[in-house]
Amino acid sequence: MLIAERRRLLLEQVHDRGYVSFRELADALDISESTVRRDLRSLVEEGLLTATRGGVGPVRRGQDAAGVAAPGPGDATGAPRPAADRHGAARPTPAERPADPVPHHREAIAAHAASLIVPGTAVLLGPGRTTTALARRLAGIEQLTVVTNSVAVTQALIDLPQIDVVLVGGALRRSIGAVVGPITEQALQGLRGAQVFLSGEGVTAERGLTTPNVFAAATDQALMAAGRQVVVLADHTKIGHDTMCQTVPSDRIDVLVTDDAADPDTLRRLRAEGVDVRIA
Template identity: 80%
Template structure:
């Protein structure tokens, strides 16, 4: 399939269906998920798609599907700043824009770590339990997000540890802990999620392995596992998942039972889910039936 035809069909799928995963798009077009991710990045950069609550959607006002050479949406336009956002650092706003000058000046959404935490007690309880799962002397991987950053702040009591991360806030939390070796992988900085993402990051992670990987996102269901509305963070989270022997998902109750656009960790790859006691009981039951070790704290 020619590139132009493939991208035209991707654009049609987004316009017609809107809320679809990489796998669904790949299946619809009979192409690989990596090709879908690469094409979506290019189409966002060219202004053919815009960030929405679901991660990616049509530019407003709506454009005809056929023209693939439409001009880039102007900076600071209606799609430059996104309503909503992820409390755990994976929101749609970080997925396709850096926030721009408007965001830094206060007109757009702030990164999650700078906004009021809606579940501070639950988040700290989840982080504390996650810290208890770490074996000193091993190497672990930490993805971006409020909960993984809260976990990083609790690693001071561990004698020796190597932490691989793409998160700026996780790095900052560990910078004064000399007993912890920090490996900060490179890549393109997405300021609105405080993390580096993209092909460089994914390639760097391919050569690394850790005993455990700790990830957060915006949704956890039995059907699709861990999901995020952020197309860029999703690919990097998948690379983090592949690098960890044990996959541990950290998600407060507001994420459990919620589904978003991009699958990052299928439920059969989640070894442990640490959540709080307010999590939806039916979703917890279904996850346990899928073989996930659900810890309620």
């Protein structure tokens, strides 16, 4: 069982039952108690669960499992409070987030990725700055169907009448601007596309594409399964970097599009794994 799937099941168990001991979770998932403790420690650190004596419970502070603040007794209007991190500090809004550190490399990667798309086909685009940059470059394609769970990708395509957009449903994860979760994964099971374009926070020869977000990882795996060809878009800051959750193993990456500043040793090892590495 992949780590992202295991942690998703752990979250479901806790939210279904309200409080669960380590032993109960180990028995329910047929895994060791030490593995449960390790996974739960990470989920608590991410603010997705609350630690209790001898076990865990759902998150407090009026938040749901996705980290989105729910209306509390003091919310007369019922409007949601700003989402907070695990220390209680408000998360930055999109306007407050850091500027793109590699805009030129990202645009070059997006341009190369756009050249791989065949008009008249169906493709899947995951969330991320680079996939959004790719979406903005699809205006020149006469006919295309795009399946996505990304709000930003949808916004980039909304004024392009020649592009049919299939926006899958699910729980909105504001931190990544995308819908994720079991509803999203189930919707993707019935879809197929010629290509799927994914980005993440790290790419290595040992683990392939990875992300620190357990919810995004499970949904990215569903996107991967729906595409006949898997194309990973990653600038040089992601190459050689590894994060918590594996989304696409290196043997499932057909094409990696990166830039000329990427670590050459990592690219060499990826090529040895059979990945078609393209330098934008």
